[in-house]
Amino acid sequence: xxxxxxxxxxxxxxxxxxPFLGLYPVFLMKLLCFAMFACAFNxxxxxxKMLSFGHAAYFGASAYATGxxxxxxGWGTIxxxxxxxxxxxxxxxxxxxxAVRRQGIYFAMITLALAQVVYFICLQAQFTGGENGLQGxxxxxxxxxxxxxxxxxxxxxxxAVFVAVxxxxxxxxxxxxxxxxxxxxxxxxxxxxxxYKVDRYKLTAFALSASFAGLAGSLKALVLGFATLSDVSQSxxxxxxxxxxxxxxxxxxxxxxxxxxxxxxxEYLSDLVGAWVSVIIGAIFVVCVMxxxxxxxxxxxxxxxxxxx
Amino acid sequence: MSTVFGVPLPxxxxxxxxxxxxxxxxxxxxxxxxxxxxxxxxxxxxHGAFYMLGAFAAYIGLQVLGIxxxxxxxxxxxxxxxxxxxxxxxxxRHLYRVEPVYGLLLTFGIALIAEGIMRSLFGSSGxxxxxxxxxxxxxxLGFMVLPIYRAWVVLASVTxxxxxxxxxxxxxxxxxxxxxxxxxxxxxxxxxxxPLMVMCTYGAGxxxxxxxxxxxxxxxxxxxxxxxxxxxxxxxVVVIGGMGSIVGAIVSGLVLGLIEGLxxxxxxxxxxxxxxxxxxxxxxxxxxxLFGKEQ
Numbered sequence: 001x002x003x004x005x006x007x008x009x010x011x012x013x014x015x016x017x018x019p020f021l022g023l024y025p026v027f028l029m030k031l032l033c034f035a036m037f038a039c040a041f042n043x044x045x046x047x048x049k050m051l052s053f054g055h056a057a058y059f060g061a062s063a064y065a066t067g068x069x070x071x072x073x074g075w076g077t078i079x080x081x082x083x084x085x086x087x088x089x090x091x092x093x094x095x096x097x098x099a100v101r102r103q104g105i106y107f108a109m110i111t112l113a114l115a116q117v118v119y120f121i122c123l124q125a126q127f128t129g130g131e132n133g134l135q136g137x138x139x140x141x142x143x144x145x146x147x148x149x150x151x152x153x154x155x156x157x158x159x160a161v162f163v164a165v166x167x168x169x170x171x172x173x174x175x176x177x178x179x180x181x182x183x184x185x186x187x188x189x190x191x192x193x194x195x196y197k198v199d200r201y202k203l204t205a206f207a208l209s210a211s212f213a214g215l216a217g218s219l220k221a222l223v224l225g226f227a228t229l230s231d232v233s234q235s236x237x238x239x240x241x242x243x244x245x246x247x248x249x250x251x252x253x254x255x256x257x258x259x260x261x262x263x264x265x266x267e268y269l270s271d272l273v274g275a276w277v278s279v280i281i282g283a284i285f286v287v288c289v290m291x292x293x294x295x296x297x298x299x300x301x302x303x304x305x306x307x308x309x
Numbered sequence: 310m311s312t313v314f315g316v317p318l319p320x321x322x323x324x325x326x327x328x329x330x331x332x333x334x335x336x337x338x339x340x341x342x343x344x345x346x347x348x349x350x351x352x353x354x355x356h357g358a359f360y361m362l363g364a365f366a367a368y369i370g371l372q373v374l375g376i377x378x379x380x381x382x383x384x385x386x387x388x389x390x391x392x393x394x395x396x397x398x399x400x401x402r403h404l405y406r407v408e409p410v411y412g413l414l415l416t417f418g419i420a421l422i423a424e425g426i427m428r429s430l431f432g433s434s435g436x437x438x439x440x441x442x443x444x445x446x447x448x449x450l451g452f453m454v455l456p457i458y459r460a461w462v463v464l465a466s467v468t469x470x471x472x473x474x475x476x477x478x479x480x481x482x483x484x485x486x487x488x489x490x491x492x493x494x495x496x497x498x499x500x501x502x503x504p505l506m507v508m509c510t511y512g513a514g515x516x517x518x519x520x521x522x523x524x525x526x527x528x529x530x531x532x533x534x535x536x537x538x539x540x541x542x543x544x545x546v547v548v549i550g551g552m553g554s555i556v557g558a559i560v561s562g563l564v565l566g567l568i569e570g571l572x573x574x575x576x577x578x579x580x581x582x583x584x585x586x587x588x589x590x591x592x593x594x595x596x597x598x599l600f601g602k603e604q
Binding site: 098110121279281282285288 | 407414418428
């Protein structure tokens, strides 16, 4: 436990001083947003063993909703974020309501197909700007007092939200609710026979995961100032799976590590090798699935004998 | 001119014919997926990529090696099918013991690799593949001119689907295959080489996808991304038909192509999503799919 606390302290310290280490703040914020997205995804895959193959739908829907609310409707930053989260939660309840009726690969295929519906709606609807997406989303300010235009201020805001979400997800996993989720992961028929309304627990987990994914998406829209089709696309859904697998699904820090690795790879490789990036991402996928199913953090935890969560 | 719901009848018939052509591709692709899923329990995400590779094999064959369309119909599925056999042998085989979602993730990675390689080599823009001389021209159906090539696609696809159905449901080999789907261990105990059969089945399913790709090459532009969104539609088709059901895959492929064509006339905006909406409705009403058995 002590080693773990030390890891968290070091990571927190690094996150606090990161903007002063010469790292580009917008890039750091992108890392945080995708890490949050992966943590949200991990709540489903890692703790309930539900593989959602369309999580970009919630990430992207919220990015669009926040963008539309702040630019067209003139809402404030906080209201815009909350509106985006509400949109993705509703979407999560809707899609999850259909998907949780089936398990395993059926669940994966249903979430994938319904996410594709969201993609096509975003492509054709008026308010999303079609192929162009939404541009010039303002960052606004917090409570009308703290302007977020400054990259460093925005960074600390995003960091604060990220830490809050991270702690909250940890709390969920350790709560009685989280214990039931883990029971479902271990043996679903047994959980049913013990009298748990399994579908309701799974749907709640799904909606929570969709909401956090949405929060990540709406922050990403504010940070970069735009929401585009790639936010709702299937390749983004694939990336968040890879982040979680690579870092270690079912571990708290795994998705964070995985998101950092994948986003950094993409950022630096896409300039160097162009379309070969997707070959590299695909190859990492294959390696992960074949010989590295525990992921980075999962392997470390196994070596050092600390299982948590 | 006669109209139905204010839409001219010829327009509806025209879209129905085009829908049938699309449905033929859906049927071929979902058939391969269903065969693979039935025996291996793997949802082959790379199916769209193999379809793309089939089309590219035909394109490269013609441009570089001078192999004509008819030989491509034979050789491209063979080559891509062999690639499938290699992938099964090297990767998929080791995942049968772990959860089925890993098969899905592995094939997703393979699809990314295949699409990335083709995109790096050929760029994202489409390449056109000429319609073979024998199949140029069209029939005048009265309400539209049906290109002979499209009629050929429907004919070829229905024939191949029928033959595959016959092979699986009515022959000794098919009986062994179905038995292995029910209980692989028992069939193995009877002295049948199940791992070999699994390997060949994957290769055959992949070859079907590649065949669809060759058939599609003259109709659409050959591009590295031609399979990536199609595969999701085909997934939905397979879920609607009932996972692993051969008849379900063929019938729902053709029917959904028709429905999609009809939607293009009535409400074009929804034509991209109608298959997914039907999937959602079917799942609520009959979770195992239209032709599937509840497990």
